[in-house]
Amino acid sequence: MTQPIQERGHLLTEQVNPLSQNLDQLSSLELVELFNQEDARTISAIAIAKNELAQAIDATAQALRQGGRLFYVGAGTSGRLGVLDAAECPPTFCTPPDLVQGIIAGGAAALIRSSEDLEDRREDGVATIAHHQITERDVVVGITAGGTTPFVHGALQAARQRGATTLFIACVPRDQASIPVDVDIRLVVGPELLAGSTRLKAGTVTKLALNILSTGVMVKLGKVYGNRMVDVAVTNHKLHDRALRMLQDLTELSREQAAQLLESSGRSVKLSLLMHWTGLDRATATQLLTTCQGNLRQAVLSHPSTAAIES
Incomplete structure (x- = not known):
């Protein structure tokens, strides 16, 4: 059965804008x-x-x-x-x-x-x-x-x-x-x-x-640290470069050192930062992140060696 066409002319999105009456001119x-x-x-x-x-x-x-x-x-x-x-x-x-x-x-x-x-x-x-x-x-x-x-x-x-x-x-x-x-x-x-x-x-x-x-x-959900997208998926050259720059900015490592750190973490910026700041190995840092529901700041502040890092 064909439904009756609903009148929508009263909707604001359907009305005529008086400022553009001569748009075609x-x-x-x-x-x-x-x-x-x-x-x-x-x-x-x-x-x-x-x-x-x-x-x-x-x-x-x-x-x-x-x-x-x-x-x-x-x-x-x-x-x-x-x-x-x-x-x-x-x-x-x-x-x-x-x-x-x-x-x-x-x-x-x-x-x-x-x-x-x-x-x-x-x-x-x-x-x-x-x-x-x-x-x-x-x-x-x-x-x-x-x-x-x-x-x-x-x-x-x-x-x-x-x-x-x-x-x-x-x-x-x-x-x-x-x-x-x-x-x-x-x-x-x-x-x-x-x-x-x-x-x-x-x-x-x-x-x-x-x-x-x-x-x-x-x-x-803790997928951002400061204003950095630390959970970025490193899937192309642009994002790999962005990941390295984030690591350099936040750790003062050289680009070469940042690249080594990124690879050691399995190309996870978040995990790289936690490993660098805490000295934890990849498996232990991963476990700490999981305990903190993936929130890097919480993980950093919960570890004795980094509790003093500015929040």
């Missing part, structure tokens, strides 16, 4: 200036949502510490942004591939070819939660610029029924698209310069929010 420079002016709204929107973003970081970090996983669920641009953020976690923070996962309506094919009609299938959202065997330990983040995507709503409802922690990211006010979730993040950036094209400001502010969420969670 602007010079290239005027167009760039207008986009730049409007994109500034994304920074303000993040600031307004700072408390909810902080709640999301804390809730997600707690879940992952207890063995849970983080899932992003979306369609179209929102889904692609979730998949992108998930894909960047393993190389940046050396996380296992299943710890942070992106789910997009239409699956992998939708990443490169538009499958916008699939976002209307609420039942697919429900099914994907069952397919990934979501439990009460997991976190599910629903991402939808307009706040009404049936695929996302179905997934969140199913996740809640399974006891998972649920987060919602949308670019419309709560009264335009309400949903029962644990943390409701609204990134209100106003109408797009190209009416309804939420790959613009809405996409930009969503990417900013996901950057903050995933990085904040990884910081809380």
Whole structure:
């Protein structure tokens, strides 16, 4: 049976921006200036949502510490942004591939070819939660610029029924698209310069929010020391160079010594630092890190020879 088409004209993301009524008549420079002016709204929107973003970081970090996983669920641009953020976690923070996962309506094919009609299938959202065997330990983040995507709503409802922690990211006010979730993040950036094209400001502010969420969670999980990505996966020349520079900066070793240390640790920056600072061998340092749940600072401060290192 064909479902009636839902009226969405009241949504902020669907409205016409009065500043761009003559968009097709602007010079290239005027167009760039207008986009730049409007994109500034994304920074303000993040600031307004700072408390909810902080709640999301804390809730997600707690879940992952207890063995849970983080899932992003979306369609179209929102889904692609979730998949992108998930894909960047393993190389940046050396996380296992299943710890942070992106789910997009239409699956992998939708990443490169538009499958916008699939976002209307609420039942697919429900099914994907069952397919990934979501439990009460997991976190599910629903991402939808307009706040009404049936695929996302179905997934969140199913996740809640399974006891998972649920987060919602949308670019419309709560009264335009309400949903029962644990943390409701609204990134209100106003109408797009190209009416309804939420790959613009809405996409930009969503990417900013996901950057903050995933990085904040990884910081809380001890995958960062100071502002260094000490859990980086050393998988190519660029990352190998970055690892050596981190070791040199934090230990004052020469590049050659840093390279030897990195190899002796199995190419783990975090383990290299702990071995260097404590004098422990690789196996003992690994055990200490495990005891401290992978938190380098805690491991350093828990060892008698390094307890005096500035925290």
